[in-house]
Amino acid sequence: xxxxxxxxxxxxxxxxxxxxxxxxxxxxxxxxxxxxxxxxxxxxxxxxxxxxxxxxxxxxxxxxxxxxxxxxxxxxxxxxxxxxxxxxxxxxxxxxxxxxxxxxxxxxxxxxxxxxxxxxxxxxxxxxxxxxxxxxxxxxxxxxxxxxxxxxxxxxxxxxxxxxxxxxxxxxxxxxxxxxxxxxxxxxxxxxxxxxxxxxxxxxxxxxxxxxxxxxxxxxxxxxxxxxxxxxxxxxxxxxxxxxxxxxxxxxxxxxxxxxxxxxxxxxxxxxxxxxxxxxxxxxxxxxxxxxxxxxxxxxxxxxxxxxxxxxxxxxxxxxxxxxxxxxxxxxxxxxxxxxxxxxxxxxxxxxxxxxxxxxxxxxxxxxxxxxxxxxxxxxxxxxxxxxxxxxxxxxxxxxxxxxxxxxxxxxxxxxxxxxxxxxxxxxxxxxxxxxxxxxxx
Amino acid sequence: xxxxxxxxxxxxxxxxxxxxxxxxxxxxxxxxxxxxxxxxxxxxxxxxxxxxxxxxxxxxxxxxxxxxxxxxxxxxxxxxxxxxxxxxxxxxxxxxxxxxxxxxxxxxxxxxxxxxxxxxxxxxxxxxxxxxxxxxxxxxxxxxxxxxxxxxxxxxxxxxxxxxxxxxxxxxxxxxxxxxxxxxxxxxxxxxxxxxxxxxxxxxxxxxxxxxxxxxxxxxxxxxxxxxxxxxxxxxxxxxxxxxxxxxxxxxxxxxxxxxxxxxxxxxxxxxxxxxxxxxxxxxxxxxxxxxxxxxxxxxxxxxxxxxxxxxxxxxxxxxxxxxxxxxxxxxxxxxxxxxxxxxxxxxxxxxxxxxxxxxxxxxxxxxxxxxxxxxxxxxxxxxxxxxxxxxxxxxxxxxxxxxxxxxxxxxxxxxxxxxxxxxxxxxxxxxxxxxxxxxxx
Numbered sequence: 073x074x075x076x077x078x079x080x081x082x083x084x085x086x087x088x089x090x091x092x093x094x095x096x097x098x099x100x101x102x103x104x105x106x107x108x109x110x111x112x113x114x115x116x117x118x119x120x121x122x123x124x125x126x127x128x129x130x131x132x133x134x135x136x137x138x139x140x141x142x143x144x145x146x147x148x149x150x151x152x153x154x155x156x157x158x159x160x161x162x163x164x165x166x167x168x169x170x171x172x173x174x175x176x177x178x179x180x181x182x183x184x185x186x187x188x189x190x191x192x193x194x195x196x197x198x199x200x201x202x203x204x205x206x207x208x209x210x211x212x213x214x215x216x217x218x219x220x221x222x223x224x225x226x227x228x229x230x231x232x233x234x235x236x237x238x239x240x241x242x243x244x245x246x247x248x249x250x251x252x253x254x255x256x257x258x259x260x261x262x263x264x265x266x267x268x269x270x271x272x273x274x275x276x277x278x279x280x281x282x283x284x285x286x287x288x289x290x291x292x293x294x295x296x297x298x299x300x301x302x303x304x305x306x307x308x309x310x311x312x313x314x315x316x317x318x319x320x321x322x323x324x325x326x327x328x329x330x331x332x333x334x335x336x337x338x339x340x341x342x343x344x345x346x347x348x349x350x351x352x353x354x355x356x357x358x359x360x361x362x363x364x365x366x367x368x369x370x371x372x373x374x375x376x377x378x379x380x381x382x383x384x385x386x387x388x389x390x391x392x393x394x395x396x397x398x399x400x401x402x403x404x405x406x407x408x409x410x411x412x413x414x415x416x417x418x419x420x421x422x423x424x425x426x427x428x429x430x431x432x433x434x435x436x437x438x439x440x441x442x443x444x445x446x447x448x449x450x451x452x453x454x455x456x457x458x459x460x461x462x463x464x465x466x467x468x469x470x471x472x473x474x475x476x477x478x479x480x481x482x483x484x485x486x487x488x489x490x491x492x493x494x495x496x497x498x499x500x501x502x503x504x505x506x507x508x509x510x511x512x513x514x
Numbered sequence: 515x516x517x518x519x520x521x522x523x524x525x526x527x528x529x530x531x532x533x534x535x536x537x538x539x540x541x542x543x544x545x546x547x548x549x550x551x552x553x554x555x556x557x558x559x560x561x562x563x564x565x566x567x568x569x570x571x572x573x574x575x576x577x578x579x580x581x582x583x584x585x586x587x588x589x590x591x592x593x594x595x596x597x598x599x600x601x602x603x604x605x606x607x608x609x610x611x612x613x614x615x616x617x618x619x620x621x622x623x624x625x626x627x628x629x630x631x632x633x634x635x636x637x638x639x640x641x642x643x644x645x646x647x648x649x650x651x652x653x654x655x656x657x658x659x660x661x662x663x664x665x666x667x668x669x670x671x672x673x674x675x676x677x678x679x680x681x682x683x684x685x686x687x688x689x690x691x692x693x694x695x696x697x698x699x700x701x702x703x704x705x706x707x708x709x710x711x712x713x714x715x716x717x718x719x720x721x722x723x724x725x726x727x728x729x730x731x732x733x734x735x736x737x738x739x740x741x742x743x744x745x746x747x748x749x750x751x752x753x754x755x756x757x758x759x760x761x762x763x764x765x766x767x768x769x770x771x772x773x774x775x776x777x778x779x780x781x782x783x784x785x786x787x788x789x790x791x792x793x794x795x796x797x798x799x800x801x802x803x804x805x806x807x808x809x810x811x812x813x814x815x816x817x818x819x820x821x822x823x824x825x826x827x828x829x830x831x832x833x834x835x836x837x838x839x840x841x842x843x844x845x846x847x848x849x850x851x852x853x854x855x856x857x858x859x860x861x862x863x864x865x866x867x868x869x870x871x872x873x874x875x876x877x878x879x880x881x882x883x884x885x886x887x888x889x890x891x892x893x894x895x896x897x898x899x900x901x902x903x904x905x906x907x908x909x910x911x912x913x914x915x916x917x918x919x920x921x922x923x924x925x926x927x928x929x930x931x932x933x934x935x936x937x938x939x940x941x942x943x944x945x946x947x948x949x950x951x952x953x954x955x956x
Contacts, residue, residue: 096809100665106852107662107730202660208810210652210660218644218652220549221830223542288549350816353795367538367827368650371817374792375810385809388663402844410548 076111079395082146082171083117084139084162085153086126088380089176089203090117093150093387094130104388108395116142118162144169148394150387151175160184167191167199172394172404174387176203182277182293185284189407198397198404200390205278206231206359208382209375210389215285215363220408223366224286227325228345228512231278233357233377234262234269235301235321239342240355242309243318249304261357271300272321272340279323282361283338286325288411297339297418304342308507311428311478315456317344318352322512328416335414337421343512344426351513362513419487424453424511426480429496430504433459433473437501441477444499448492454480465503474503480511518553521837524588524613525559526581526604527595528568530822531618531645532559535592535829536572546830550837558584560604586611590836592829593617602626609633609641614836614846616829618645624719624735627726631849640839640846642832647720648673648801650824651817652831657727657805662850665808666728669767670787670954673720675799675819676704676711677743677763681784682797684751685760691746703799713742714763714782721765724803725780728767730853739781739860746784750949753870753920757898759786760794764954770858777856779863785954786868793955861929866895866953868922871938872946875901875915879943883919886941890934896922907945916945922953 083094097104097114105111117130118139136142139162143149149166151173153159159180166173168191175181181188181204192199202212206229215224230236234256241252253270256262268274276298283291301321312319319342326337345352350372354360359377364370376382397404431437438457445452456478463474481489489508496502525536539546539556547553559572560581578584581604585591591608593615595601601622608615610633617623623630623646634641644654648671657666672678676698683694695712698704710716718740725733743763754761761784768779787794792814796802801819806812818824839846873879880899887894898920905916923931931950938944 107850210656213655214652218831220834222827375813385664389660392662400844402842
């Protein structure tokens with residue numbers, strides 16, 4: 073082995089990802105040194121509790137509770153604690169002490185990214201975060217570098233493994249949401265408190281990160297429209313399948329070019345997608361990011377979205393990059409946010425919709441519904457009416473059969489659609505609005 | 515717009531990719547400047563013939579036949595001439611005059627990569643080549659950077675669009691090779707002389723580039739085993755389908771860990787792959803690269819493998835990267851080849867095989883065939899025997915019916931397999947060895 077320059081690597085956090093990072097750094101140290109052009113010396117691992125049980129057999133003397141001391145003098149600081157504080161304080165300390173930072177902390181970047189990137193710019197350090205979106209899938213460098221000469225039109229990502237696992241099993245096995253969630257919790261795919269996943273918070277953080285990169289714009293987390301999958305039931309899945317769709321929780325980052333002033337939309341919601349679309353065949357807890365670019369055309373990046381060792385791969389790739397930068401010299405390359413496009417509310421987005429209604433099975437009902445849609449600037453593409461056996465409404469003396477109406481629309485503005493659905497609900501002929509789902513991927 | 519530092523960009527070549535690069539550089543110049551942190555001034559385009567017809571409306575004064583003069587003083591030189599010379603001379607001149615080089619020239623890199631990278635290392639310049647493998651698909655940075663902390667086990671790539679187009683149409687339409695090739699030539703998917711594509715030379719160059727990156731090893735082009743698709747016929751496609759496979763021209767880069775000394779194999783050949791494998795659903799002229807890494811698990815990168823504007827996207831991404839590096843300062847990051855693993859001949863590779871034989875339909879034939887396989891250390895996984903209606907052999911007085919034997923093997927060493935097939939052919943009971951195909955993707 074060549075005698076390389078030594079770089080001091082500090083690790084903050086020894087959870088599922090952190091312990092794998094430490095183990096791999098030690099196991100493949102010589103190989104990584106040859107690749108990086110510098111030897112990577114793991115100088116310490118900061119944890120909250122020295123006595124907590126750990127899976128890996130790392131030497132006890134590496135552990136410390138004194139993160140601040142560890143950070144001082146490190147060349148590369150790997151932050152894998154998660155959460156906002158104290159992670160944010162430590163990351164800023166690392167930057168200000170001249171270290172490069174590698175982090176997988178999507179919550180931190182989606183919330184305080186600009187402050188952290190600014191701090192790094194000030195001192196010429198660099199922040200690496202390949203593991204913060206879509207786990208092991210290399211998506212940050214492709215967006216940040218490979219596609220930097222292109223204009224991205226749209227990203228559609230399956231970026232949360234837990235919800236994809238749940239929706240996939242509901243689709244393939246006809247299982248109920250609650251049932252599959254319980255299974256997912258038992259198998260470790262879902263947390264005891266599944267809110268961050270099933271309500272789309274995790275996907276929204278990743279969407280903010282991906283959209284910021286793709287559109288060279290700071291996208292604040294609260295500008296991301298977010299809906300979860302808890303309202304998705306078996307009937308919706310079946311109805312989607314019947315129409316040739318599958319339901320996926322999608323993170324959609326889109327450039328809107330209809331208005332004179334170019335803008336972007338960033339949204340997370342369960343949506344219908346054609347079974348022919350490459351994203352439809354992303355099964356289980358896998359992730360995939362589908363990118364539509366003006367010049368490059370359609371690209372897809374597929375792989376494991378989570379997991380300790382998988383995410384550790386992305387973290388170590390960043391560590392090697394940071395090391396190479398140290399060897400090469402020069403300042404860090406900051407984030408590019410000068411495009412500064414406005415992020416519009418979801419009401420201004422146009423997509424297609426599938427509206428499912430229960431209506432009175434009487435002559436003229438379809439005409440009434442069609443009239444309300446047309447008045448609301450929502451144009452109908454397909455209609456399918458089926459009588460629901462045994463269902464009826466009205467008084468005992470004059471019962472009226474109930475029909476199910478599944479309406480596929482052309483592209484409509486979300487604001488128009490939502491007002492129109494309100495008017496449908498208030499009209500005398502609609503018994504119940506069963507579901508309103510967006511159709512993505514045209 | 516911010517007042518950026520100016521970088522002088524010289525373009526060599528104005529073909530399908532070059533003219534798109536020039537057009538996009540001019541069209542999106544301000545946007546690219548914001549992203550790069552430097553304005554990118556296209557100072558000239560070197561061509562062989564000033565009067566050749568060009569598709570784009572670039573100003574005449576940009577064109578020159580004096581490439582050497584253009585290179586002098588350029589900060590970034592984009593080489594899109596193709597071929598070895600004079601491209602190689604110009605690239606080395608650019609490097610030695612202190613410029614960074616962006617190239618899509620797979621032939622040049624696969625043949626003279628080490629010399630070019632060494633020259634760049636000497637002066638601290640950098641060579642970017644995202645467009646040299648799999649066109650617009652970002653695969654170089656993922657392998658070079660994102661997966662730099664991981665150990666890649668295997669890459670299987672569909673890296674040639676022409677052959678994938680031909681094989682896909684043969685598979686989906688039952689068309690003949692010659693018929694589809696003629697169509698592909700008419701549509702511009704294949705050259706008038708299709709040798710580079712259909713004989714696997716193009717794929718072999720890309721395989722050498724991908725393997726060099728993946729295994730941190732210089733892989734000379736002549737160490738890549740190469741077979742084309744001209745022998746693939748309708749019967750093989752049908753037989754593959756019947757067994758649940760599809761035939762794809764695969765570039766396989768594999769780490770071999772059976773021997774005490776770790777080694778790699780790099781090979782290009784048509785192979786059977788399960789219809790369930792993600793690569794099986796790569797249709798038309800698209801490309802995809804499937805990567806199996808120790809920590810990251812399975813990843814796939816999918817998109818357009820060729821096309822002027824698509825490839826221009828990859829080139830411009832590299833131009834932005836080169837510009838950012840100029841702004842950041844520091845020397846270029848060289849290629850990492852210290853692992854220096856030996857590349858073994860294809861004979862030492864183990865895969866599964868599908869062997870199709872025509873044999874005499876007589877008692878004892880299967881036992882004889884099985885015996886020869888077993889003696890040759892080739893273990894049988896499946897056998898399917900079907901009598902070929904009407905076919906017969908032997909003399910007029912005693913005709914013998916002919917049966918088709920399709921044998922699926924367990925993993926066997928290519929050397930053993932090939933010797934065994936020779937013995938089968940020489941045995942009295944085998945009338946004809948119809949085909950021997952590898953099965954990849956376990």
